[in-house]
Amino acid sequence: MTEVSFFEKVYQVVKLIPYGKVTSYGAIANYLGASGSARMVGWAMNASKKQEVPAHRVVNRNGLLTGKHHFDGTNLMQQLLENEGIEIVDNKIQNFEKHFWDPMKEL
DNA sequence: TTAATGACTGGCC
DNA sequence: TGGCCAGCCATTA
Numbered sequence: 001m002t003e004v005s006f007f008e009k010v011y012q013v014v015k016l017i018p019y020g021k022v023t024s025y026g027a028i029a030n031y032l033g034a035s036g037s038a039r040m041v042g043w044a045m046n047a048s049k050k051q052e053v054p055a056h057r058v059v060n061r062n063g064l065l066t067g068k069h070h071f072d073g074t075n076l077m078q079q080l081l082e083n084e085g086i087e088i089v090d091n092k093i094q095n096f097e098k099h100f101w102d103p104m105k106e107l
Numbered sequence: 108t109t110a111a112t113g114a115c116t117g118g119c120c
Numbered sequence: 121t122g123g124c125c126a127g128c129c130a131t132t133a
Binding site: 041 | 114115116
């Protein structure tokens with residue numbers, strides 16, 4: 001329990017993302033001290049569907065909803081973000097820097 | 108048990 | 121300027 005795995009750390013960080021904020025795979029991986037493990041973060045998101053994790057708040061470095069294809073609906077991820085006040089155009093977050101939440105700074 | 112994959116990123120040619 | 125390769129950890133077959 002005390003020793004959480006890489007995945008669990010990802011879940012913790014993602015669940016700590018405040019409302020109306022988003023982050024990137026690299027930011028989480030970097031926060032965990034593994035900039036090269038960004039792929040694992042994405043893979044954790046795949047498993048996050050089983051967990052209560054707002055995976056829709058996690059996007060790639062470009063603010064692009066690359067993982068939206070893994071959601072139930074085609075634009076479910078987009079609607080969830082728009083519901084939080086985030087504008088999405090062509091599966092891409094507008095003003096990504098404005099909505100970006102860096103765990104390194106916040107945590 | 109071994110090998111391959113997976114919603115990414117950064118660097119190099 | 122644009123495309124390709126390597127790295128990371130965990131899960132699945």
